[in-house]
Amino acid sequence: MAKDVRPIPMRALVDSIEVIEHQSATSTDNLGEPVRHRFERVLVQPVDKRQVTGGAGDSAQLQHIGNTLVFIDAINSVNVDGYSVKLGDKVEYGGVTRQVIQIDALKAWLPTPHHWEVWLQ
DSSP states (O other), X not given: OGGGOOOOOGGGOOEEEEEEOOXXXXXXXXXXXXXXXXXXXXXXXXXXXXXXXXXXXXXXXXXXXXXEXXXXXXXXXXXXXXXXXXXXXXXXXXXXXXXEEEEEEEOTTSSSOSEEEEEEO
């Protein structure tokens, strides 16, 4: 069954991003420039992710979670140096920098991820 799962088509992967590694504010060794990683052939999709928090009824609140979703395919995306995106990293795309707030590795019946969905805020 897994052999029938095709990668995200190349024609859909039209974007490139720069991922900037998160640097801890408490670390003493981050005096230099942040480390950058280039990803090519990804898809950057504007979204509006919200969730209800704080209970039900009048006590519930609608919380804005993310506004951009990046699809990174395991086969067709180019991860130049093999970096794994982490929570807290920043992503530059289209002159805007956003922070990684969630990463979902989707397997699609495969033993390894088919693609990653990276939520940005």
